[in-house]
Amino acid sequence: MRQYFTIVKLLFKNSFKLDKTRSSALNIGLLAALGVVYVLIEGLLITGIVYFGGFFVLLGVLNELIAALFLFAAVIVLIYGIVSMLSLLYFSRDTEFFLSLPVKPGTVFAAKFTVVYLRELIICALILLPALIALGIVASVPIAFYPLMLLGVLFAPSVPLILASIIAVPMMYLVSFFKNKGALTSIMVLLLFGGFFVLYMYFMYKSQSFGTEEFDPLAIIEGFQNTLIFMASAVYPFYALARLATLTPAFGLSAVPSAFADFGLSFGVIAVLLLLSVLISGAVYTRGAAAQLEGLKKSSTGKEKHTQSGAFWALVKKEWRMLIRTPAFAFQSLTMLIATPVMLVLTTYATGANTSLPDNLSWFVFTVIMFLNVGLNVAAATAFTREGKSYTISKTLPVSVKTQIRAKKLIYMLISGTTILVGSFIVLGNAPNVLLWFIASAVSFVYAYGFICFAMLFDLRRPKLDWTTPNEAVKMNLNVTLPVFINLAIVIGLGALVFYLVGVISPFNITAVMFSVFAAAAAAVTLVFHFLLNAKAAKLFERMG
Numbered sequence: 001m002r003q004y005f006t007i008v009k010l011l012f013k014n015s016f017k018l019d020k021t022r023s024s025a026l027n028i029g030l031l032a033a034l035g036v037v038y039v040l041i042e043g044l045l046i047t048g049i050v051y052f053g054g055f056f057v058l059l060g061v062l063n064e065l066i067a068a069l070f071l072f073a074a075v076i077v078l079i080y081g082i083v084s085m086l087s088l089l090y091f092s093r094d095t096e097f098f099l100s101l102p103v104k105p106g107t108v109f110a111a112k113f114t115v116v117y118l119r120e121l122i123i124c125a126l127i128l129l130p131a132l133i134a135l136g137i138v139a140s141v142p143i144a145f146y147p148l149m150l151l152g153v154l155f156a157p158s159v160p161l162i163l164a165s166i167i168a169v170p171m172m173y174l175v176s177f178f179k180n181k182g183a184l185t186s187i188m189v190l191l192l193f194g195g196f197f198v199l200y201m202y203f204m205y206k207s208q209s210f211g212t213e214e215f216d217p218l219a220i221i222e223g224f225q226n227t228l229i230f231m232a233s234a235v236y237p238f239y240a241l242a243r244l245a246t247l248t249p250a251f252g253l254s255a256v257p258s259a260f261a262d263f264g265l266s267f268g269v270i271a272v273l274l275l276l277s278v279l280i281s282g283a284v285y286t287r288g289a290a291a292q293l294e295g296l297k298k299s300s301t302g303k304e305k306h307t308q309s310g311a312f313w314a315l316v317k318k319e320w321r322m323l324i325r326t327p328a329f330a331f332q333s334l335t336m337l338i339a340t341p342v343m344l345v346l347t348t349y350a351t352g353a354n355t356s357l358p359d360n361l362s363w364f365v366f367t368v369i370m371f372l373n374v375g376l377n378v379a380a381a382t383a384f385t386r387e388g389k390s391y392t393i394s395k396t397l398p399v400s401v402k403t404q405i406r407a408k409k410l411i412y413m414l415i416s417g418t419t420i421l422v423g424s425f426i427v428l429g430n431a432p433n434v435l436l437w438f439i440a441s442a443v444s445f446v447y448a449y450g451f452i453c454f455a456m457l458f459d460l461r462r463p464k465l466d467w468t469t470p471n472e473a474v475k476m477n478l479n480v481t482l483p484v485f486i487n488l489a490i491v492i493g494l495g496a497l498v499f500y501l502v503g504v505i506s507p508f509n510i511t512a513v514m515f516s517v518f519a520a521a522a523a524a525v526t527l528v529f530h531f532l533l534n535a536k537a538a539k540l541f542e543r544m545g
Helices: 002-015 024-059 062-089 095-099 105-139 145-155 158-175 181-208 217-234 236-246 255-291 311-324 327-334 336-355 359-374 385-396 401-430 434-461 470-474 478-504 510-543
Strands: none
Touching: 002 105, 024 062, 024 105, 024 478, 062 105, 062 145, 062 158, 062 236, 105 145, 105 158, 145 158, 145 236, 145 255, 158 255, 181 327, 236 255, 311 327, 311 385, 311 401, 327 336, 327 470, 336 359, 336 401, 359 401, 359 434, 359 478, 359 510, 385 470, 401 434, 401 510, 434 478, 434 510, 478 510
């Protein structure tokens, strides 16, 4: 146990270390900015609960709402839990170090799993605790609700993380038998994410479809009740924890025996899953982790032909291989290729077919979604951070920094461009207007290039080169977080400007106003940051590290 606690302490402390390349004042300022964003988002959630909490009580779905809040936090953990598990368990720079120590592999696995759980628990607590306290006050729940809800918060990240480990550990064991382990793992992680995301979006769509056929207030209220009941029944452990917290009788028992029964059911499910996870990990973790340290072995026949390519294309291949062979980087950078089309399919066909949106509004929604999603191009936001300590190799290459940047931009434009093309053809099937398709796609392409230049410049100013796991390089990197929020602010501002101009200038030229505003913004962003990146790249690259 002493070894276990020592490893947990070491890894947990390392997870939250501040970037020493930034001054203390800058770190404090950035953390304060993130705090403000958190307060705004959580404030909106609490405001909604304060205003509508009484309504949920009247409908008799208080427990279902609590279960839905647990589910919301658990989904966030589930989507990113697999990547966190893989990053820390397999693709951390300390894997070889821990495997060489006289420590049982099961102890290393348990310690790393605990660290991932504690990190996700902090996120769940930040999301759930203020919301649940506000809901408890509004609903006038028994005083026992407040200590019991802490039990629910503790359990919320455990179920998705245990499921993630049950999936991830055997997956890495299977991958260990193949040669191109990094690339194959990236593909499998993306497919797993795609499967989870499709199921989640379909689940949300089905849960919102109850009672929406009639435009009748009573039917809408009934449909809302059915939605929450459907969601709660699909995640029974969270529903049982909600009933436990509110001391709601169930199974024909009084409140206290019912609470014990609910706790036994919830804890029993989690205990069985945890036992299954420990058994699987103990059997296959060592093989899977050790295999990730093996180099790619390639037999030679002596008949291979080597072709020489130019410096630019060699750098393009290098950038792509570095991206795809590290699953954490591949997942963070390429999920938009999966998530965006799924969102557009459900937006266009699942909801658009019922509301019969005009073509111009369909393409406006497409443009807004594309502007939001190109802001999630993590590959561009970590263009130099991902090189880590190997940045010295890039600096010693006999190739200009502009050539290296062009190679990186080509990869990032392929990611954003593929997303835009796939998404545009999805919308084109529902709104067959070729002119609007061309305009919306062109505007999105221009903005994508501008954002890529901005994100690369932002990362080049202060790349986070000192990281241990890919998770640190991406999820714990303000060079990723801040551009996302800046992009979000730009999109919200453009949308507000469009609605203002439509009302003031000409309500009859909606299409012209919409695309003029977004095209002007895309052109401005592209021109400014294209020239800024070219002008400052050499100087910033020289001082990097």
